[in-house]
Amino acid sequence: MRIQVLSAHLANQIAAGEVVERPSSVIKELLENSLDAGATQIDIEIEKGGTGLIRVRDNGSGIQHDDLALALARHATSKIGSFDDLERVASLGFRGEALPSIASVAKVTISSCCVGEERGWQVSCFGGEAALQPQPVPHPQGTTVEVRDLFFNTPARRKFLRTERTEFSHLEEVVRRIGLSRFDVAITLSHNQRQVKNIRAAEDLEARQRRVATVCGQEFIDSAIEIDCEAAGMHLWGWVGLPTAARSQADMQYFYVNGRVVRDRVITHAVRQAYQDVLYHGRHPAYLLFFELSPAEVDVNVHPSKNEVRFRESRLVHDFLFSTLHKALAEVRPVSAGGSVASAEATLSAAPFVGRGSGSGGRSVRPQAGGGADQRHFPLGVAEQVGHYAALRGSGTAPDEAQEIPTLGFALAQLHGIYILAENADGLVLVDMHAAHERITYERMKVAWASEGIRSQPLLVPEGMAVSEREASVVEEQAETLNGLGFEIAVAGPESITIRAVPALLKAADAKVLVRDLLADLQEQGESRLVQERINAILGTIACHGSVRSQRRLTVVEMNALLREMESTERSGQCNHGRPTWVQLSMAELDGLFMRGR
Ligand code: ADP
Ligand code: MG
Numbered sequence: 001m002r003i004q005v006l007s008a009h010l011a012n013q014i015a016a017g018e019v020v021e022r023p024s025s026v027i028k029e030l031l032e033n034s035l036d037a038g039a040t041q042i043d044i045e046i047e048k049g050g051t052g053l054i055r056v057r058d059n060g061s062g063i064q065h066d067d068l069a070l071a072l073a074r075h076a077t078s079k080i081g082s083f084d085d086l087e088r089v090a091s092l093g094f095r096g097e098a099l100p101s102i103a104s105v106a107k108v109t110i111s112s113c114c115v116g117e118e119r120g121w122q123v124s125c126f127g128g129e130a131a132l133q134p135q136p137v138p139h140p141q142g143t144t145v146e147v148r149d150l151f152f153n154t155p156a157r158r159k160f161l162r163t164e165r166t167e168f169s170h171l172e173e174v175v176r177r178i179g180l181s182r183f184d185v186a187i188t189l190s191h192n193q194r195q196v197k198n199i200r201a202a203e204d205l206e207a208r209q210r211r212v213a214t215v216c217g218q219e220f221i222d223s224a225i226e227i228d229c230e231a232a233g234m235h236l237w238g239w240v241g242l243p244t245a246a247r248s249q250a251d252m253q254y255f256y257v258n259g260r261v262v263r264d265r266v267i268t269h270a271v272r273q274a275y276q277d278v279l280y281h282g283r284h285p286a287y288l289l290f291f292e293l294s295p296a297e298v299d300v301n302v303h304p305s306k307n308e309v310r311f312r313e314s315r316l317v318h319d320f321l322f323s324t325l326h327k328a329l330a331e332v333r334p335v336s337a338g339g340s341v342a343s344a345e346a347t348l349s350a351a352p353f354v355g356r357g358s359g360s361g362g363r364s365v366r367p368q369a370g371g372g373a374d375q376r377h378f379p380l381g382v383a384e385q386v387g388h389y390a391a392l393r394g395s396g397t398a399p400d401e402a403q404e405i406p407t408l409g410f411a412l413a414q415l416h417g418i419y420i421l422a423e424n425a426d427g428l429v430l431v432d433m434h435a436a437h438e439r440i441t442y443e444r445m446k447v448a449w450a451s452e453g454i455r456s457q458p459l460l461v462p463e464g465m466a467v468s469e470r471e472a473s474v475v476e477e478q479a480e481t482l483n484g485l486g487f488e489i490a491v492a493g494p495e496s497i498t499i500r501a502v503p504a505l506l507k508a509a510d511a512k513v514l515v516r517d518l519l520a521d522l523q524e525q526g527e528s529r530l531v532q533e534r535i536n537a538i539l540g541t542i543a544c545h546g547s548v549r550s551q552r553r554l555t556v557v558e559m560n561a562l563l564r565e566m567e568s569t570e571r572s573g574q575c576n577h578g579r580p581t582w583v584q585l586s587m588a589e590l591d592g593l594f595m596r597g598r
Helices: 008-019 023-036 065-071 083-087 098-104 164-181 205-216 218-222 265-275 314-330 341-350 380-393 433-452 469-477 479-484 511-525 530-546 556-568 587-593
Strands: 041-047 053-058 107-113 120-126 129-137 142-148 186-191 194-199 224-231 234-241 253-257 287-292 410-415 419-423 427-432 456-466 488-493 496-503 582-586
Touching: 008 098, 023 041, 023 053, 023 098, 023 142, 023 164, 041 164, 065 107, 065 120, 065 129, 098 107, 164 186, 164 194, 164 205, 164 253, 194 205, 205 218, 218 224, 218 234, 224 287, 224 314, 234 314, 253 265, 265 287, 265 314, 410 556, 419 556, 427 433, 427 556, 427 587, 433 556, 456 488, 456 511, 469 479, 469 488, 469 496, 469 511, 479 488, 496 511, 582 587
Parallel strands: 041 186, 253 287
Antiparallel strands: 041 053, 053 142, 107 120, 107 142, 120 129, 186 194, 224 234, 234 287, 410 419, 419 427, 427 582, 456 496, 488 496
């Protein structure tokens, strides 16, 4: 067979294989085009899960009469004109192949009217056969793209489609993801003539939170910490779910890079590391995060569907994401007034029972202890104890200084050797003694560990190990890092190494397996957190065994000491396994339980 140039139609169908997998991929491309056109209102109509009809109408800039036919031509775009443009592209599209690809496997009609023009124009293309002479059509400013009978001319592709309901739920997820990326754009979605979504534009923080709640659920926003951090030209903002609100599925993880929905290993790794220490095994954190940096720092031209990116400085990005999130999560502990907004938020929601007792299911706002709060409104018991506490500390502070009431209050009693009951400004605090103590011990051990460094333990018999050439060179290149981690490894040949020493705490682990994982991690990350992760796991186990067993009786002094330590320990809002260590029942909630109107 001789070589021949593919017809434009066939080339488009081949491209469609990558870009148009199902109705949800069509909606993704159309929504991106509307956003690129500066639309602030987008209305989506779907029929039969998207296989019958996908219609997207926007109020964006519109397409000029003379450009209409070009919009359907392959490699035709208004978004870039040179390689330089590509290097710092800020629009969502730039490949100029979405519309022609879609048009090669469906019946497409585009109607559009530009700013300042008095009438609209329309072109159609049925499975690659285009009627490219625009016809006049009434149309308000903006563009409507109509895609009918998807895959009508490619039956093999159609066979891969699932039920109407499944296709629609994929499509809905895309609308949800894109909808979350732009708070300033209003979106409506209807299926089979019934409106199923009406996402309004959100201007202020409160409106944004409401919008997040309509998309991700009120629960998500109620148990999330707000993030906003800017450094070295990078900006990370959004919401991360508290470890205690982690999910069994990785289904609520939204990450945007410059407004683009992406899946990326560097990002996933950084987020997972940030939660490493506070998440119950097998649980997945929930998050909605927006990451912004100069477009020149990200390569978006990695995959036709444009949901993968490459960072030019991936190490820097990884560390920025990790440290920002890690720090925010470390702040999750009981705080008193004057804590940062993030911490105050965290405290609010660290008590999962808040709002439940009253049956409202909503978020109840806890007044903060301290500040200008009026002492007389505090329960008498607390007032007395404040005096007692101040006297004990010898500070001479007068009992009427409200800020002396600690966040977790003062211990009243112990319940069945498991829970501590304490009274604070808001009402009743319940603490899981063992969980709390375990976390405190663990955090202390980590600090001690960090200050003394990683101790190395020589192996009695050095172990030889076969590796790839690449792995051997990693050993050479990263000798210093490896030594710092407590390893002593020598290169014995082009494809073999000798392990002479391992970190003392990991001496019981299988040295070869450990080194193998470590080298893989080093190759990928340049530096490894793996060892720290394992050491943390071991410290966690020791901490668990070293902590107060349930059933042990504590004196009131011991209980109060534990409460004070919780207040000063990082991450003490949850135990090592991600369970909460304490909950708050406010007076209002207690009143609610007894139907006692105030
Ligand atoms: P790309 O988005 O990569 O440029 P597309 O095939 O998706 O390629 O679209 C081709 C061109 O059609 C775009 O560059 C843009 O100029 C125009 N276009 C498509 N959709 C719209 C829209 N909703 N509003 C305005 N212009 C649009
Ligand atoms: Mg596009």
